[in-house]
Amino acid sequence: MSTQSMNPAAPRTDTASPSFSCPVPLQEYPNVLLAHGGGGRLMHHLIETVFLEAFGNPQLENRHDGAVLELGGARIAFTTDSYVVRPLFFPGGDIGSLAVNGTVNDLAMCGAKPLYLSAGFILEEGLPMETLRRVVGSMRDAAQAAGVQFATGDTKVVDRGKADGLFVNTAGIGVVPSGVVIRPSEVRPGDAILLSGDIGRHGIAIMAVREGLEFETPIESDCAPVAGAVQALLAAGVEVHCLRDATRGGLATTLVEIATASGCGIQISEAAIPVHESVTGACEILGFDPLYVANEGRFTAFVAAADAERALEILRRQPGGGEASLIGRTTVQDAGLVVLQTRIGASRLVDMLSGEQLPRIC
Amino acid sequence: MRFVNEYRDGRAAARYARALRRITTRPWTLMEVCGGQTHSIVKFGIDTLLPEGVTLVHGPGCPVCVTPLELIEKAILIAARPGVIFCSFGDMLRVPGRTKDLLSVKAEGGDVRIVYSPLDAVAIARREPERQVVFFAVGFETTAPANAMAVQQAHREGLQNFSLLVSHVLVPPAMEALLSSPNSRVQGFLAAGHVCTVMGYEEYEPIAARYRVPIVVTGFEPLDILQGVYMCVKQLEERRAVVENQYTRAVRRNGNAPAQACIRDVFEVVPRKWRGVGEIPQSGLGLRARYLDFDAERRFELGALEIQEPRECKSGLVLQGVLKPHDCPEFGARCTPDAPLGATMVSSEGACAAYYRYRRAGFDPGLLRGAAV
Numbered sequence: 001m002s003t004q005s006m007n008p009a010a011p012r013t014d015t016a017s018p019s020f021s022c023p024v025p026l027q028e029y030p031n032v033l034l035a036h037g038g039g040g041r042l043m044h045h046l047i048e049t050v051f052l053e054a055f056g057n058p059q060l061e062n063r064h065d066g067a068v069l070e071l072g073g074a075r076i077a078f079t080t081d082s083y084v085v086r087p088l089f090f091p092g093g094d095i096g097s098l099a100v101n102g103t104v105n106d107l108a109m110c111g112a113k114p115l116y117l118s119a120g121f122i123l124e125e126g127l128p129m130e131t132l133r134r135v136v137g138s139m140r141d142a143a144q145a146a147g148v149q150f151a152t153g154d155t156k157v158v159d160r161g162k163a164d165g166l167f168v169n170t171a172g173i174g175v176v177p178s179g180v181v182i183r184p185s186e187v188r189p190g191d192a193i194l195l196s197g198d199i200g201r202h203g204i205a206i207m208a209v210r211e212g213l214e215f216e217t218p219i220e221s222d223c224a225p226v227a228g229a230v231q232a233l234l235a236a237g238v239e240v241h242c243l244r245d246a247t248r249g250g251l252a253t254t255l256v257e258i259a260t261a262s263g264c265g266i267q268i269s270e271a272a273i274p275v276h277e278s279v280t281g282a283c284e285i286l287g288f289d290p291l292y293v294a295n296e297g298r299f300t301a302f303v304a305a306a307d308a309e310r311a312l313e314i315l316r317r318q319p320g321g322g323e324a325s326l327i328g329r330t331t332v333q334d335a336g337l338v339v340l341q342t343r344i345g346a347s348r349l350v351d352m353l354s355g356e357q358l359p360r361i362c
Numbered sequence: 363m364r365f366v367n368e369y370r371d372g373r374a375a376a377r378y379a380r381a382l383r384r385i386t387t388r389p390w391t392l393m394e395v396c397g398g399q400t401h402s403i404v405k406f407g408i409d410t411l412l413p414e415g416v417t418l419v420h421g422p423g424c425p426v427c428v429t430p431l432e433l434i435e436k437a438i439l440i441a442a443r444p445g446v447i448f449c450s451f452g453d454m455l456r457v458p459g460r461t462k463d464l465l466s467v468k469a470e471g472g473d474v475r476i477v478y479s480p481l482d483a484v485a486i487a488r489r490e491p492e493r494q495v496v497f498f499a500v501g502f503e504t505t506a507p508a509n510a511m512a513v514q515q516a517h518r519e520g521l522q523n524f525s526l527l528v529s530h531v532l533v534p535p536a537m538e539a540l541l542s543s544p545n546s547r548v549q550g551f552l553a554a555g556h557v558c559t560v561m562g563y564e565e566y567e568p569i570a571a572r573y574r575v576p577i578v579v580t581g582f583e584p585l586d587i588l589q590g591v592y593m594c595v596k597q598l599e600e601r602r603a604v605v606e607n608q609y610t611r612a613v614r615r616n617g618n619a620p621a622q623a624c625i626r627d628v629f630e631v632v633p634r635k636w637r638g639v640g641e642i643p644q645s646g647l648g649l650r651a652r653y654l655d656f657d658a659e660r661r662f663e664l665g666a667l668e669i670q671e672p673r674e675c676k677s678g679l680v681l682q683g684v685l686k687p688h689d690c691p692e693f694g695a696r697c698t699p700d701a702p703l704g705a706t707m708v709s710s711e712g713a714c715a716a717y718y719r720y721r722r723a724g725f726d727p728g729l730l731r732g733a734a735v
Contacts, residue, residue, distance in 0.1 A: 031469040041700060211478065269734035271372070284366060287452075287710075328734040337725055341734045343367075344375035344584045346407020347727055348720040354699045355456065355465075 035355025
């Protein structure tokens with residue numbers, strides 16, 4: 001828009017203007033919006049029209065959390081992720097534990113045993129050294145817990161005001177055992193869909209600190225490594241077809257991605273999805289749907305129906321996995337769609353959000 | 363969770379649906395006024411539990427949907443000014459004006475902030491006296507008391523840098539406008555529970571009497587809505603037309619007197635244009651003369667704007683309950699939440715957006731699917 005049209009002395013009436021068109025299609029934004037990073041349709045559009053357009057290759061076409069590369073006879077999983085969370089410290093975790101667990105979990109979603117990480121730090125001038133030490137200490141502890149080592153790293157410092165304290169990038173590699181093929185295209189109709197625990201705590205914990213919301217019991221992030229749980233499923237011989245961690249965009253977005261990529265229908269039961277009372281309450285207040293709230297230690301596993309019970313028992317024995325549950329199944333019907341059976345027994349579609357969830361008016 | 367999950371109980375819902383089936387002898391068309399109810403109905407699939415012939419049409423009670431394009435454009439013009447902090451509830455940010463939305467203004471460097479209460483905006487004004495802080499005061503009677511209180515607070519403290527861009531609308535005049543329309547097929551109303559929490563329901567009694575139409579003040583949870591439908595159908599079957607209150611845990615006949623006093627002190631009733639519907643006399647709130655200093659339109663000297671909706675957009679008919687979203691030829695084709703033609707596809711509470719999100723083409727919510735687990 002030109003600056004002229006902002007001149008209050010010259011209000012424009014566009015009723016007769018031939019250039020008038022309906023509201024601009026939102027994905028054609030001339031600038032990057034925060035919502036382009038929200039995990040919803042805008043972000044997918046950005047990936048397709050900018051990144052895949054430029055970099056497209058068979059590996060990227062898999063559209064998985066990480067790539068699985070055949071290198072010298074070994075199958076290596078490779079992934080990267082950047083962490084820009086504000087506040088740096090939140091109940092249940094911090095940017096350091098997040099940067100390790102997030103990348104370790106992406107490797108685990110390929111069925112890999114995570115081995116090595118890189119760490120790239122972008123530090124803001126003036127960041128207290130004590131803060132940096134705390135974050136690095138937390139990265140060390142998380143790496144130890146996940147059984148990975150830092151193999152390489154990088155440090156940059158930018159001017160004050162150019163970063164939110166610090167940004168961290170981690171990349172990771174791991175080894176995928178032979179015979180393990182885990183990706184959306186392996187999903188078959190009739191697969192059981194398991195969820196590794198309750199949802200929504202990470203997103204709400206961050207939101208609560210950011211917006212100064214207080215609850216009787218503080219909500220702690222679910223930030224945790226899930227590689228152990230995945231290794232346990234594979235070690236027990238569970239026929240795992242696909243794994244996906246329910247991070248940005250939440251469980252709903254994850255399921256829509258897999259339904260779209262696999263061409264199967266997905267049917268889930270609202271009552272079977274564990275959500276803690278405090279998260280339900282916060283979502284009611286903010287006008288959020290817990291299905292779209294981010295998690296950092298939760299994943300869905302698509303497994304052969306015959307293995308469902310056994311897999312569920314294994315997941316429930318994992319630390320923090322007591323509430324793991326069978327939430328649905330894949331179907332031939334409703335191909336490519338996610339259908340939710342509501343608490344009152346009706347059914348509806350679950351869709352990807354356009355951008356981020358925004359708090360509503362009333 | 364207490365006071366939430368109890369009202370989403372599947373077995374109780376089935377009981378209500380059976381009771382409703384027992385008393386229904388013929389088709390009835392009811393309108394739920396509020397966008398929050400529309401969202402709940404489509405999200406939980408409440409309409410699929412109703413007996414055949416009992417139809418819910420969706421009303422104009424989505425504040426984001428009915429805010430006229432001109433006001434959105436004014437918000438965008440103000441937010442783009444240097445030195446301005448533009449505060450709004452979250453869901454106004456995505457609504458496109460003539461060429462862009464508030465999110466784009468933010469991406470271009472405008473200081474646009476999401477707040478949870480207008481009082482947060484007053485606090486920002488207090489903290490940053492050198493900046494102009496504007497709050498986008500959108501909504502029905504529900505949000506009016508807090509917005510009025512923000513003005514009172516700013517007035518008391520003598521804050522020179524706080525103002526409201528006002529787009530307040532009122533429910534009863536819109537209901538009367540709908541009932542007077544020759545297109546109207548509404549036989550009963552579920553009135554908006556939150557609006558009545560503030561205003562009570564005395565002002566609906568003359569409407570029920572004049573138009574011979576039952577009005578049931580209804581809550582937002584699935585069981586609230588099912589009970590509201592039951593009470594409304596029961597009145598219709600018994601040829602009664604009065605105001606009844608389903609939402610007794612929140613609503614009293616006289617409403618919340620201090621909140622109403624607050625509204626009356628700051629606002630007066632004015633004509634307002636409703637997006638998709640047009641101007642309705644005495645259907646909105648504007649700042650009273652003594653508070654005109656807090657009027658952002660005056661402060662920023664924004665003159666009259668007139669912008670026309672795209673002709674192919676039928677959101678006016680949707681907002682009046684004449685057209686179901688998926689019966690519009692543009693629905694899901696040229697009009698989607700990513701590229702909305704009109705208001706009802708934009709807001710998360712708009713009827714078209716709710717239908718798009720929860721029951722797009724190719725999906726039949728009535729189809730039996732068996733248990734998911």
